[in-house]
Amino acid sequence: MAVKNRNEAERMASSSGGTFIALAKEIISQSGVVFGAVFDENWEVKHTYAETLEGIKHMMGSKYLQSRIENNYQETEKFLKEGRKVLFTGTPCQIAGLHKFLRKEYPNLLSVDILCHGVPSPGVWRKYLAEISHKVIRSENCKNLKTSCTYQPIINDIEFRNKELKGWNQYSFVIKGKSSITDDNNTILYSETHNMNTYMKGFLADIYLRPCCYNCKCKNGVSHSDLTIADFWGVGRLMVDFDDDKGTGLVLINTKKGKKFFDYLNMESRSSNLADVKIMNKGFNEHILEHPKRNVFFECLGRGDNMKDTVEKILYIPIYKIFWTKIKNKIKRIVSINR
Ligand SMILES: Cc1cc2nc3c(=O)[nH]c(=O)nc-3n(C[C@H](O)[C@H](O)[C@H](O)COP(=O)(O)OP(=O)(O)OC[C@H]3O[C@@H](n4cnc5c(N)ncnc54)[C@H](O)[C@@H]3O)c2cc1C
Structure with a gap:
């Protein structure tokens, strides 16, 4: 499903279609609790919960590093046992971890994972x-x-x-x-x-993802999330008139509970073919390949080299190779879309 939040300011402040903020506002309006990732005082990322509209604003936007889960599973269980509605958002491994921790189904829990190709260190x-x-x-x-x-x-x-x-x-x-x-x-x-x-x-070149991300065990429904939210990369080709370059989200509905909740939101939406969407989005790859120079990168960093020079050195590709790869990728895309 391709989706856009009807509130343009909210969509612009979100990474893709603004699905998270629409879900979170609905939960807050039902006196519920929302869990998500925020920056801490050192600009690192941790999970926390919010019970107000002001609180959920800090969870908006992708933060591309691993979020510390701290004691958020225990807090979630406490709210669920009190009968509060809870929206828990996170990476597929965080959602899988939550379900393992809770050990039972709670009708008042909505779990939502972001499509994730891996978290950096x-x-x-x-x-x-x-x-x-x-x-x-x-x-x-x-x-x-x-x-x-x-x-x-x-x-x-x-x-x-x-x-x-x-x-x-x-x-x-x-x-x-x-x-x-x-x-x-x-x-x-x-x-x-x-x-x-x-x-x-x-x-984006997968140089410094966490080691476990190169062999992720939580994709393709394993997390047991109710909904999965992502970027609808390729919307400009697949649904030209829907794309306004302000962000289109992708929503995968995984459970009846997820469908019921999503239908309740008043998002602008269009059905889509999942096979087409998967081609354009790296997050669907079950196994993100470890960059062949990942070790070299960490060695350089360990001896105090700076990030800019190290990344540039590792990503350096001669011009002729760039040209050739672009042509190959274009042909691959055309062949898969016309299949
Ligand atoms: C590390 C990472 C990798 C991603 N890889 C892909 C990908 O390959 N393909 C793709 O389509 N989408 C990917 N995404 C998801 C995408 O960037 C958007 O988060 C998603 O489309 C939701 O956007 P939105 O506009 O609905 O909401 P937004 O407001 O943009 O998203 C906010 C939501 O993201 C959560 N979040 C933000 N940072 C983190 C974090 N570090 N850890 C856990 N949760 C976090 C918040 O808790 C909240 O639920 C990735 C996100 C992250 C954080």
């Missing part, structure tokens, strides 16, 4: 964030023509999937915070499209 993110913060400090000091580092960045937001700057297809990595010049807390301090950003390039 938090240690790599930490290293990247430190490097990028230095870059921001240097550039803000240059703008002020200061020679010493006096500006300290106050980061207010990090978006892995900003659509405002270049749209959904060309999504950007953005850091917002306090500018040294204007004092505005929401200034864009750093931005790059995903195909130019070091961290996103390494993530």
Whole structure:
């Protein structure tokens, strides 16, 4: 099912079609509890719960690193036993873990997994964030023509999937915070499209996913989620008139409970052929291949090399190979779509 949240502001603030926020608002309106991933005070990611509209806003947007699950399974069980409605969202392995922990079906639980091709190591993110913060400090000091580092960045937001700057297809990595010049807390301090950003390039090339992600055991319904939410990559080719480059989501309905809940949401939706969608979306691959130079990457990082140079070195491909791979991929896509 291809879906779009009818509230454009909410969709723009989401990574794809804004399905998460529609589900979460419904649960909150029924006095329920929503579990999801948020940034902590160090800009690392952890799971937590929210009971208010303000609280669920922080869960919006994909955060491309592993989220710490902490004691959220115990908290979920407590709310379920109290009879509260609970929406638990996370990666397929987190949802599979939740079901294993609970050991029984709860009619008041809606579990939703995101389609996931793997989570990067938090240690790599930490290293990247430190490097990028230095870059921001240097550039803000240059703008002020200061020679010493006096500006300290106050980061207010990090978006892995900003659509405002270049749209959904060309999504950007953005850091917002306090500018040294204007004092505005929401200034864009750093931005790059995903195909130019070091961290996103390494993530999308699967260089530094957690080792277990290369042999994920939780895909294809194993997580027992009621719904799966994802990006509807390829909507521009498969449903041209539905695509507005502001984000189209994909929803897979896995259970009767999931269907009942989804039907209740008033999302703009269109049926789709799953086989076509799978071709365009890496997240469906059961086995994401470990990058052949993953070990080299961690060796370089271990001896203190910087992320940018290391990722560039590992991803370097001679021009003729890029050209040849593009042609091969195009032919593969045309053949599979016309099959
Ligand atoms: C690591 C990762 C890999 C992904 N890989 C793919 C993929 O290959 N193909 C694809 O179609 N989609 C993938 N997604 C999902 C996609 O990016 C969107 O999250 C999804 O389409 C939902 O978008 P939305 O617009 O409905 O809601 P959004 O508001 O964008 O999503 C918010 C939801 O994502 C959850 N979330 C955010 N970060 C994390 C995290 N680190 N760990 C657990 N949950 C998190 C929140 O709890 C919330 O439920 C991935 C997401 C993550 C975090």
